[in-house]
Amino acid sequence: MQRLNFLFWNTNRKPLIKEIANIAKHNSIDVILLAEHKLNDADLLLELNSESDKYEIPRPIFKNSKIKIVTKFSADLVIPVADEKHNRYTSFKIKINETEEILVFGVHLPDNRNNKSESINSYAGEVARAIKAIEEEKKLYKTIVVGDFNLNPYDKGMVDACSFHAIMDSEIVKKGLRVVSGKEYRYFYNPMWSLHGDIGNNVAGSYFYKNAELVNYHWNVFDQVLLGPSLIDNFDKNSLKFIDSDGVKTLLKKGALPNKKYSDHLPLMFTLNFS
Numbered sequence: 001m002q003r004l005n006f007l008f009w010n011t012n013r014k015p016l017i018k019e020i021a022n023i024a025k026h027n028s029i030d031v032i033l034l035a036e037h038k039l040n041d042a043d044l045l046l047e048l049n050s051e052s053d054k055y056e057i058p059r060p061i062f063k064n065s066k067i068k069i070v071t072k073f074s075a076d077l078v079i080p081v082a083d084e085k086h087n088r089y090t091s092f093k094i095k096i097n098e099t100e101e102i103l104v105f106g107v108h109l110p111d112n113r114n115n116k117s118e119s120i121n122s123y124a125g126e127v128a129r130a131i132k133a134i135e136e137e138k139k140l141y142k143t144i145v146v147g148d149f150n151l152n153p154y155d156k157g158m159v160d161a162c163s164f165h166a167i168m169d170s171e172i173v174k175k176g177l178r179v180v181s182g183k184e185y186r187y188f189y190n191p192m193w194s195l196h197g198d199i200g201n202n203v204a205g206s207y208f209y210k211n212a213e214l215v216n217y218h219w220n221v222f223d224q225v226l227l228g229p230s231l232i233d234n235f236d237k238n239s240l241k242f243i244d245s246d247g248v249k250t251l252l253k254k255g256a257l258p259n260k261k262y263s264d265h266l267p268l269m270f271t272l273n274f275s
Contacts, residue, residue, distance in 0.1 A: 002096065002274045003028075005239075008106070008223060009267035010035040010148045012260070019246045019262060021047040024055075026247030027269055031094070032070040033106040035148050039068065058092070065090035067106030067147065082134055088127050089147070091134060096274050102231065103140050105131050107147030109157075120150055124157025128164040132186060135228070143228035144272075145188065148265065150222050153192045158224075166190035166226045176229050188226040191240055191270075196221045202244050206266045208257050223268045231272065239271035 007029045009020065013036050021044075024032060032055075041057050048055040048070065055070050058078040067090040071078055077095040081103060090106045109123050135141050149158065157163050161180055166188040167173060173189040196219070198204040205219030223242075227235055243266060244252050251266060253259040258266050 003236075004031065004096070004272045004274065005029045005269065006031045006033070006144070006146065006225070006271070007243075007267055007269050008033045008035070008146045008148075008225070010108070010223060010263060010265040011039070012036050012263040012265065013038045014261075014263055015039065016262060017044050017047045019251070020044070021050070022246035022248050023243060023267060023269075024048055024053070025051065027243070029269070030072045031104070032068075033104075033146060034068040034070075035066060035106070035108040037068045044070065065106070066108045069106065081138055082130075088123060089131070091131070093138070093140070100274055101140060101142065102272075103135065103138065103143045103228075105143070105145045105147075107145055107149060109148065109150045112150050115150075117155070121155060121157035121160070121163070124149065124151060124155075125160065125163040128157075129162075141228050142230045142234075143188075143226075144231065145226040146224070146268070146270075148223050152217070152221055153190050153196060153224065158190065161185035164188050164190075164226060168193040170232045170235075173227075173229050174232055187229060189229065189232055189235075190224065190226050191235070191237060192221050192224045194237075195240065195242060201242070203242055203252070203256060203258075203266060206242050206258075206268060207264060223265055225268065225270050234272045234274060236271040236273055239269065241269055243267040243269055 005028050057070050058075055079093045081093050082091045092104055094102050151157050158166050165185050170189050173187040177184045177186045205221045206223040207220045210218055251262050
């Protein structure tokens with residue numbers, strides 16, 4: 001059994017090289033995706049590989065992307081699948097073994113402080129349709145979409161059939177699609193609903209924002225992973241978590257809220273198993 005551990009973190013332009021390396025070490029991370037990064041590649045690799053792990057940054061395919069990719073896979077096993085004219089996602093294929101490949105999309109949608117919710121939902125639909133077009137083009141549906149969506153799991157851009165069509169029930173998603181008015185819409189599985197709230201979780205979301213408006217959710221789950229139906233059986237549901245410590249120190253402040261000294265977002269980790 002081959003376990004593949006993923007980490008996504010919006011680092012909020014902070015110099016978190018040590019923290020990223022600590023998380024990678026303590027959680028045996030294989031694939032790292034970083035948003036809002038301002039990190040020197042050489043320094044990041046030096047820290048990640050300080051104890052003999054062999055992390056690499058694929059080159060030159062993600063040079064202009066909003067998402068930085070670091071993996072333990074050799075460069076020839078991490079392959080671009082789109083020209084990335086759209087700067088809201090990066091896309092690549094990983095050859096897991098001789099017989100298995102997966103598609104990975106790292107996503108960072110516009111922030112909700114400078115954009116109306118209608119605009120973010122529209123961006124989500126645009127990205128979702130582009131992703132599904134790539135799946136069709138490559139005839140590869142073992143798909144992971146992970147990143148900072150700046151939407152909660154229940155928002156229109158996540159659940160709309162014309163967008164990600166991402167729902168919380170894996171058994172329904174395994175059916176592959178549903179038909180609405182004679183048209184087929186493929187599903188994504190969104191397990192993040194289980195992390196929205198404090199029952200069984202150390203934190204109630206990945207991003208905390210409190211204001212004086214009458215409607216305020218306080219905790220949000222903007223950082224999410226979606227899985228295509230073909231990967232549901234590979235997904236270790238118990239692995240899904242927001243990381244509140246880098247293994248050396250807490251990433252939280254008083255009140256169990258994200259410590260903005262590090263980032264205003266908490267890292268997201270999940271695992272896939274392959275035979």
